[in-house]
Amino acid sequence: MGNVKISVLNDDRCFNDLFKHCHGLSLFVETEHAKVLFDVGQDDSYFHNAKTLGLNLDEAKCLVLSHGHYDHSDGLVYLKEGSKIICHPNCTIWRRAKKTGKYNGLPYSKEDFTSRFDVTFSKEPVKISEDIYFLGQIERKTDFECKEFPSTIEDGSDDIALDDTGIAIKTSRGLIVISGCGHSGICNTVEQARKVTGCKEVLAVLGGFHLKTINNQVEKTIEYFEKIKVKELYLGHCTSDEVCDYFKQKLNGSMKVEFLFAGLVIKF
Template identity: 30%
Template sequence: MCDDGSVAGAAQAVPRQALGEAVDPIALEPVDEVEVTTLVDNVYDALLVGDERARRPGFTVGSADAPQFEGGRTAVGLVAEHGFAALVTVRRGPTTTTLLFDTGLSPDALVVNADRLGVDLTAIQGVVLSHGHFDHAGGLAGLARRLGPARMPMVVHPRAWTRRRLSVPGREPDELPTLSPRALDGEGFALLERREPSLLVDGSVLLTGEVDRTTEFERGMPPAHQAWTGTAWEHDPLVVDDQALVVHLRGRGLVVLTGCGHAGAVNIVRHARRLTGVPRLHALLGGLHLGGPWFEPVIGPTVTALTELDPALVVPGHCTGWRAQHALAAALPGAWSQGSSGSAFRLVAPAA
């Protein structure tokens, strides 16, 4: 697929609408419990209150030197930045496995927040990158320093290495930081490049691969988002490396975690349902990329479609945007929950 490396080739190769059941359905093993801990998000709210689904960090989760206070110390919270990272822990029977999904924007925020939350990053068993944008991969530098020379498996789409830029009319183009597979290999990551759906953790975690684009309203990135074809910069609306992580919570339905949701939240959920044959969406968490003028017309139909799916939990984060947050909270008041750096969402299968 799109072996010529061009944006035009990628557009031709992206999955088209496919109705009915998947030709090669994924046998996703149900799990008994899944917990998603947001290690990095755009927001940190120390006053959020936990409930039966969400565990919130305390008002202070650490301390730092500060000579202007008596005793020379002050309390600190967690780092919030325009990025996303989540720790995903799944339990099936007696077996528990933890993956890291994205790593945030800056080299240090992931590690700082993990330390303040008491998360041992050396205990993770693999890394998944939702796509190649730098606000999801910047924390790999700090993670590599923490892991040392250990070979950590990392699943990534082969187009995550694409050079991209923002070319806004009237301004100089701004080229985005581009991931280097050679550098990541040198830092100890064992890269697994996959375009197709990938089953991880003994078949109980699904990485979607390239997502079928089946809605009429999720139109991708604006013209300013461009990719280098090898000879020229061209509009890159699809971000074909965008993937989501999916878990089947026994007796409840699918738990879907997105990084930015560039393929469209509804496209992603449809794709996951079709691949797995599981009709019920139990939870949707992560970035939904509905902020800004280009995406605001998509909010209405997205909210309508998600309302019809009737999930039990919706935790929009990162690039969702405040207008979409308000719309989702109003339409799904029982399901919507505020995302924040440090929040953990624990979902459990019904008792057998």
């Protein structure tokens, strides 16, 4: 497996003034076999930043939507009609943010979404190319993750975000696992990637981990990454500065730990 390039088209943090950014995530993944867009943030930042980085979004084989929350999907309004999209069927459910009381799901109804784009809904993993896998519905196995959820569904109960998933890229040095918001738990997501690909080595884990304060989940997550000997971590989006700094401090020396920024290009 050859080189992999991941361009951060949007993150809550920004590289410099050349790049736009907003709360949300969008990544452009390039391998020797395929190019894939992962999430689109909540505005046109990904579109703007792709141009600045000289990337052509039309070359993407598909868009993978990590889940249906607005900060990963509202940017769909800037995506070319007819684009191929892979996501979990629950992406289209109605949901509301607990914090603001506002609707925070997809910017389209299921009907409008499927008529505007070429959508494949799948709870099962999908092999996108020789080396890129959509992870499907993540098995929630750990006892320290999935304790809190930021949204509710129509009947007022917790939106447990069963649609929350990621992708894995197989490389000769191990897996690169990418998470959107981490509602399924970042450790569960990595385990799912190992199961789906059959590859146990993990080179890097990257994206939103949904870790906001230093607590038991953070400690257990660090223990897990040490146990499976991850080599590189790129913390972004819904991972707080406090938690990112704690990861850096605890893992300093044993693992490369970096922040994600809009405009950052990572080569593996």
